[in-house]
Amino acid sequence: MTAPPESPAAPPGHYGRGALVAVLTTQPLATTLDYLAPEGGCHLGAFVEVPLGPRQVLGVVWGPGKGGFDLAKVRPVTRVLDVPPMRAEMQAFLARAADYTLTPLPAMLRLATRAPGLAGGAMMRKVYRRAGPEPARMTEGRARVLDALDAFGGAAVTLSELAEAAGVSPSVIKGLVKAGTIAGEDSPRDTPYPRLDPDRPGVALTEDQERAAEALRQAARAGGFSATLLKGVTGSGKTEVYLEAVAETLRAGRQALVLLPEIALTAEFIARVEARFGARPAEWHSGVTMTERRRLWRMVAEGGAELVVGARSALFLPFRDLGLIVVDEEHDSSYKQEDGVIYNARDMAVLRASLAGAAVVLASATPSLETWVNAQTGKYARLDLTTRYGAAVMPAISAIDMRSEDMPAAHWISPSLAQAVGRRLEAGEQSLLFLNRRGYAPVTLCRACGAQIGCDHCDARMVEHRFLKRLMCHQCGATKPVPSACPSCGAEGRLAPVGPGVERLAEEAAALWHGARIAILSSDRFASARALKAQIEAIAQGAADIIIGTQLVAKGHNFPLLTLVGVIDADLGLQGSDLRAAERTFQLMRQVAGRAGRAERPGEALLQTFQPEHPVIRAILSGEEERFWQAEAEERRAAGAPPFGRLAGIILSSTDLAQVSDFGRELAMMDAPLRAIGARLFGPAPAPIARIRGRHRVRLLIKAEKTAPLQAAIARWLGQFRPPSGVRVTVDIDPQSFY
Numbered sequence: 001m002t003a004p005p006e007s008p009a010a011p012p013g014h015y016g017r018g019a020l021v022a023v024l025t026t027q028p029l030a031t032t033l034d035y036l037a038p039e040g041g042c043h044l045g046a047f048v049e050v051p052l053g054p055r056q057v058l059g060v061v062w063g064p065g066k067g068g069f070d071l072a073k074v075r076p077v078t079r080v081l082d083v084p085p086m087r088a089e090m091q092a093f094l095a096r097a098a099d100y101t102l103t104p105l106p107a108m109l110r111l112a113t114r115a116p117g118l119a120g121g122a123m124m125r126k127v128y129r130r131a132g133p134e135p136a137r138m139t140e141g142r143a144r145v146l147d148a149l150d151a152f153g154g155a156a157v158t159l160s161e162l163a164e165a166a167g168v169s170p171s172v173i174k175g176l177v178k179a180g181t182i183a184g185e186d187s188p189r190d191t192p193y194p195r196l197d198p199d200r201p202g203v204a205l206t207e208d209q210e211r212a213a214e215a216l217r218q219a220a221r222a223g224g225f226s227a228t229l230l231k232g233v234t235g236s237g238k239t240e241v242y243l244e245a246v247a248e249t250l251r252a253g254r255q256a257l258v259l260l261p262e263i264a265l266t267a268e269f270i271a272r273v274e275a276r277f278g279a280r281p282a283e284w285h286s287g288v289t290m291t292e293r294r295r296l297w298r299m300v301a302e303g304g305a306e307l308v309v310g311a312r313s314a315l316f317l318p319f320r321d322l323g324l325i326v327v328d329e330e331h332d333s334s335y336k337q338e339d340g341v342i343y344n345a346r347d348m349a350v351l352r353a354s355l356a357g358a359a360v361v362l363a364s365a366t367p368s369l370e371t372w373v374n375a376q377t378g379k380y381a382r383l384d385l386t387t388r389y390g391a392a393v394m395p396a397i398s399a400i401d402m403r404s405e406d407m408p409a410a411h412w413i414s415p416s417l418a419q420a421v422g423r424r425l426e427a428g429e430q431s432l433l434f435l436n437r438r439g440y441a442p443v444t445l446c447r448a449c450g451a452q453i454g455c456d457h458c459d460a461r462m463v464e465h466r467f468l469k470r471l472m473c474h475q476c477g478a479t480k481p482v483p484s485a486c487p488s489c490g491a492e493g494r495l496a497p498v499g500p501g502v503e504r505l506a507e508e509a510a511a512l513w514h515g516a517r518i519a520i521l522s523s524d525r526f527a528s529a530r531a532l533k534a535q536i537e538a539i540a541q542g543a544a545d546i547i548i549g550t551q552l553v554a555k556g557h558n559f560p561l562l563t564l565v566g567v568i569d570a571d572l573g574l575q576g577s578d579l580r581a582a583e584r585t586f587q588l589m590r591q592v593a594g595r596a597g598r599a600e601r602p603g604e605a606l607l608q609t610f611q612p613e614h615p616v617i618r619a620i621l622s623g624e625e626e627r628f629w630q631a632e633a634e635e636r637r638a639a640g641a642p643p644f645g646r647l648a649g650i651i652l653s654s655t656d657l658a659q660v661s662d663f664g665r666e667l668a669m670m671d672a673p674l675r676a677i678g679a680r681l682f683g684p685a686p687a688p689i690a691r692i693r694g695r696h697r698v699r700l701l702i703k704a705e706k707t708a709p710l711q712a713a714i715a716r717w718l719g720q721f722r723p724p725s726g727v728r729v730t731v732d733i734d735p736q737s738f739y
């Protein structure tokens, strides 16, 4: 039973006062809840505050109320928030994303409302300015406040900002207000971002670049959904090309979103946007302040932000008219969100673009196999840039056969690689030694009893971090001091590091090359994204001779002086049984090698390997990329593996091992809904990392045909059970990791 609308002339999508509306809240409830539209009514999609028990919670008017119960008991919406209503496109996106990832809709709504102060409504804030003569009593603190105000030169400044700039407590400022010297006034909090000028001249594009740029401009002009793989070798100018698509989108008056896989890359990208369009874009990632997040969220909704550069969560921003999404380095595994709501931002970008009528550009030198196949089958358009820009040429890649190198124990830099580095040092060029292992040594072993030091909470070995002087678990982050005696047998002084991490490699390099400036680039070495950015910039300017880095350095940085890349262990990624081991190794090696020789001087990449004849190593060396993808695709097709078949991972965890094992078996026994769609269930089996943070983990794997209705079947299957309390069930559709 639905209440009649207040007035028959109400516009579509508007509910008059007293009409029954369904509100989706961010609370973990199974369904929407019915409320009465408030005084003045509300629009479909309106952000509202509603009573839930004793509390007020945030919600969105999702549609007409479901009714079917006593209307007298339905409570009215408390108030409609002063932000633009959620658009139908966004509602559809959240609903489809929820269905795809098997995530409850309220959790999706939480992703879409991750800005502070939406309900706060305080659109104004107090800012301070000079208002009268100097106070009768002038103190040093007061003088500093007035100096600081002058220094701000009329820019809006809040109490806390002013206090911080002047180095005084807020009471000093309040004293000046009382004295009439300065005044606080309310001013709008959220202001639009500076306009970008798409018609400023960009760089002169090469013929190849121009061809690709024109195709992307056309896609942007066409105004509907399209998906394009922009595949260009490292240093070919993909960024310059897709900025042309951004320009065309802005000309059409629509908004653009550029996703980057790594916050550390944003500084360089923003500088390029500023050079191209004369102003900075809006930034959205974990390093952005709350005030700025709030401003961005609102401005995106109101159209006061034309271009957003951000992390994967920027996909859930309330764009008013999204015309373009660029996913840069689209193959990057960090686009997969692995906890909380598990989703792949690359796939969600395509979904959102299709609903918004936007163009999506997936850019990479080494695309994911999924995207490569989509381009092969014509589902996506494909544009290729096959040469580096300008004088730069692709680096020569060759292998160092470690079987014939003379390697003393506990050394990892072969004589051949050392020679090559030595030549760079003499020439004043930079070398990068790449090792994808953080810390000093991956294993700490007791030479008396053979025990390895493990984490107390996880089924994982502790990694020594000599820089921090601790052992650290890379699963849960727990740390402990390096003991002097073996925790197993008590032997004193017999613990030894085994294997290399970047810190140990730096030690070896320092012993080899006295006086060389060595910099370690590894995420755990930097307290903040800002510090990391600064270090990357310094290195680009030449502040280091030898860079020792983890995969952090593989991601699109430009180091113009870098001419040699040495990969310490090219076999590392090939060891696992991971479905994507070959693909990942191929991508990573090609990307890392691509850091070399990006300016005038040619680059070289040397891969230390014990198996130079391995097909993946050979493919990396030969550079015959298309053949590699072809072969990899064939193998996956034969195995019915993604992207030709579908997978879903089910992870059960509990502090009680028996409980989680029993529940796993129960799930496996009642798999009829899965069999009904021809899917196969494997497991339960203890997860490769069988315990994390004290929780025992059991995995099941579902394999289905590409077209099978997998999510619906999983929902029916899981719907048969009530997990015992304490058991957590995580569904990972299209899993990327299997730990």
Ligand SMILES: Nc1ncnc2c1ncn2[C@@H]1O[C@H](COP(=O)(O)OP(=O)(O)OP(=O)(O)O)[C@@H](O)[C@H]1O
Binding pocket: 203, 204, 205, 206, 209, 232, 233, 234, 235, 236, 237, 238, 239, 240, 241, 364, 365, 389, 556, 557, 558, 594
């Ligand atoms: N047409 C051009 N005119 C001037 N400079 C250019 C041009 N094209 C590319 N460049 C420069 O060449 C370098 C490489 O370009 P860009 O970073 O766009 O390449 P990319 O393909 O995105 O590389 P990667 O995949 O390694 O990130 C940059 O410094 C860029 O400014």
Ligand SMILES: [Zn+2]
Binding pocket: 455, 456, 457, 458, 460, 473, 474, 475, 476, 477, 478, 692, 693
């Ligand atoms: Zn741990």
